[in-house]
Amino acid sequence: MRTTVQDVARAAGVSVSTVSRALTGGSVSPATREAVVAVAHRLGYQPNRAARGLITGRTGNLGLIVPDLRNPFFADVAKGVTARARAVDCGVFISDTDEDPVAELEAIATLRHNTDGILLCSPRAKDAELLAAADPQNTVLLHRRVPGLSSVVADIVDGTRQAVQHLRALGHRRIAYVSGPEDSWATRQRLAGLATFDGDDLEILPIGSVAPTFDGGVLAGDLVLAAPATAVLAYNDLVAMGLLHRLAARGAVVPDRLSVVGYDDVSLAGMSHPPLTSVSVPKDRAGAIGLDLLLGRAGSMTAAQGAEVILPTTLVVRASSGEPPA
């Protein structure tokens, strides 16, 4: 059997309530506290979080819901969350919903009762579904905004603008854009960024929507080559990697024939050939801030008050972008 407060109390010659106070910071005489702490340590006492949660109403755990851990973007988010959780001694339940919106809602329903809060990465579900399933008081949406819920997002509009400005500065005037899932928040933000350049001295060529995956990028490769563009901005890095792959297979040298810019700056971006220029979004920081919001540790802001945090994006220039062909 595990050691309980009872054991510690007996060994220290005090009552259980004194042990509890000594360990959680109640008013106890310094001498008593020291003695209790020593005994607790000697016995290897670890409070039973479930029992504590039963009475305090707080579990000390929170839930993280992501569509796919294999996607490096969400791996980064999870990394940020777990790192911060470890620092504040908070448990993290993870739920990989395998891109299934139904599983997503189920996960919300399960976790909201067994945690102090939920960090939710949900690119697919509809706004109304989320609003119906989630408790605004202790849910923080990551990398998506839904009115009525707290959220931590990156400034996608500005990031998109930076990417285009970079290409324009290099001399590009016709830039293809490979879009992702229609009707998603992330897609709309990117389009809003592109709309900034309307009526300017450059042309944005929409190539259509593809799956936000490597295969989606491969598919887009041929479409891009058929367009009169000298550069292409991809929905995300995975799509950009697929593009790079297909362009290489078709003999189109990057960036000589075509410049390629990705989005998200996942860890793979530096490993591609050539290394990928990409808009960097603070994935791990978003996760950490979301956690702080949930735990009321983010200064004055809390999830309960409907916080909306926007983090800056920065363009990371690597070798996949250069001057257009002469």
Place this chain on the structure above:
Amino acid sequence: MRTTVQDVARAAGVSVSTVSRALTGGSVSPATREAVVAVAHRLGYQPNRAARGLITGRTGNLGLIVPDLRNPFFADVAKGVTARARAVDCGVFISDTDEDPVAELEAIATLRHNTDGILLCSPRAKDAELLAAADPQNTVLLHRRVPGLSSVVADIVDGTRQAVQHLRALGHRRIAYVSGPEDSWATRQRLAGLATFDGDDLEILPIGSVAPTFDGGVLAGDLVLAAPATAVLAYNDLVAMGLLHRLAARGAVVPDRLSVVGYDDVSLAGMSHPPLTSVSVPKDRAGAIGLDLLLGRAGSMTAAQGAEVILPTTLVVRASSGEPPA
């Protein structure tokens, strides 16, 4: 306040114990059960797992400890675990220890008290440390074997043999091997596989140990080019990707000048240029089986009995391996 058994009992006009029985499968009259279930559903009742765990002694949760979620290998493992966990309605606490052996041991200490069992990916910590920190009764080691603990591993020795045989069949006679962390179980297994070929008609050229990362592979690239090898087997896919990158930069065409074979077959393997031939290890299946072991769902085997599962490996041939230069 959340709805409790009390609420359900009152609304259904029965006692709390009847509600409990009706919902957990005790002996209740069909009519009563139906009524209770209906009321519970109508009230949106969700049992408080903490309270249940307090009395049953089982939390319904388990812990997964990995060194780095960003590493696609562990992302795959986590994916396998969470998928199976969802199927059996079991919560998963995740702990990313950031490659820090101390954090690893801390995570074990924390989780072993708050879960029904631990799935442990620990390539770095020493055998003795693990034995001291972990409870053999409900710990399953993933992708590593330590006498005294249950484990689920892949047949690395055989996988290594398959890789070398593939290269030999292509005509290679001098094969470089880029090793990973010295003194790790995975490294020893690979070396054991290579030792199989001693005194054969081919030569294995050890290139030394590098970090099991992309950068480690980049580093190894030049060393490999300086060796009289026509093929190289890398410690893992990340190293192989780094190798590919460096070889391309040095103008060495793969597989014309040099064949490259990776290990693990992570999702990136198909995205490299050229796509990487790699030894496939069942990462997600290992995770799922480990979970079953912990929950006593793996047929006759259980973690408590010290199960040792070995899963088969298969070579996946892609474009990075071919005949040696004439």
Place this chain on the structure above:
DNA sequence: ATGAAAGCGCTAACAG
């Protein structure tokens, strides 16, 4: 500053 006692929500005896 400390102890006794009352529960948190649930399940498992124990009666009926």
Place this chain on the structure above:
DNA sequence: CTGTTAGCGCTTTCAT
């Protein structure tokens, strides 16, 4: 088959 009762381990009144 069902209701009553006693806790699981912990925190938190309420006394002292």
